[in-house]
Amino acid sequence: MSNDLGFSLDDFEPADADSEYLEQQFWTGDLTVLAEHHTTPNGSHSFVLAHDGSATWGVPGAPQIRAIMVARDLDQNTFTFESAYHSSVAFAQNWLIERGCPPERTQVGGDFMKPADDLTTRVEERLRTSEDRYEVLDSFTSDFAPCETWTLTRDSTAARAPVRVFLEEGDFESPTYTMREGAFADEDAARQWLDDRSSPLPQPPEHREHATALRTCAALTRSAGASAVPKAGPDARSAPSAGTTQRPGSGRSM
Incomplete structure (x- = not known):
């Protein structure tokens, strides 16, 4: 710089x-x-x-x-x-x-502050390459405690909860920052959350659906893997090994 x-x-x-x-x-x-x-x-x-x-x-x-x-x-x-x-x-x-x-x-x-995690990097990359997807409605910057900025936007591609808040919080000691996206039904709901902060920033519905799909896929993969493993049972234990013979009436192999 x-x-x-x-x-x-x-x-x-x-x-x-x-x-x-x-x-x-x-x-x-x-x-x-x-x-x-x-x-x-x-x-x-x-x-x-x-x-x-x-x-x-x-x-x-x-x-x-x-x-x-x-x-x-x-x-x-x-x-x-x-x-x-x-x-x-x-x-x-x-x-x-x-x-x-x-x-x-x-x-x-x-020496500028660095992203604190991968999620921050992904959110910022989407914003950088979003073209005119987000209409900026308002913003606020605080460089004192708390060190944060927020940008209130309207997502032109969102079918549900189209009003989005991008909240950036800085930590001077690290020095790093996080960027998170919240989704709201309308501008009034978003401003109420910004004023109140009594609940977590609500995740966009598409993020929740994506996380659910990943968990479902992982569960199906584990289930398929388990079903492919032969189960040991009485018949499996009594079957002779390859290359061996059994004496009639005997449980021993020769």
Whole structure:
């Protein structure tokens, strides 16, 4: 990670008013770069994933992860500047990937907090590659106790419980974090859980069904394996071994 960031726009003019405004408001001093990618050899695009330290002093709960894309028109010597804030790195990575950044170049390294378990890694990978599957409804970031962020979304592919909460909890001592997904029938139910927290985060129904299917498959496999083993019985014990003969009226082999 670093704070050394520049887009080399001295010879370019903004292509529109929005790009001009964002470029004028942009200050690298608040940013800690988590990942970046600049296309080569012509340098037409730059993609940056960063933590914005100034968000800590702004509106309470505001997102602190910033995704930035700069596209340069090398023929017209103009540029477009886009930027978006996210509560979670995975959502910011999704934003960059959707705009053409190679997924592997959005990966965070260095001293940033690491996923605490495989489930966190799987949930984040799904978010990164989900395209426009999740509509973000709201989010909240807390960098004090408890250290957590949540993102309230609507899953466009979910047949049941389409409102999803992605809860990220950090542990500075590790330093690691977990990401979990909760499913709710509607937005009111999700917000009530976020305010209350008196029960575990409800698992998505498809996750429960998948876990049940795995257990059923494992049970059937064990059952099939057991039934394939010959059972020892009285007939098996009295049968002579191969290559032996028995004396009539005798239980001994010769």
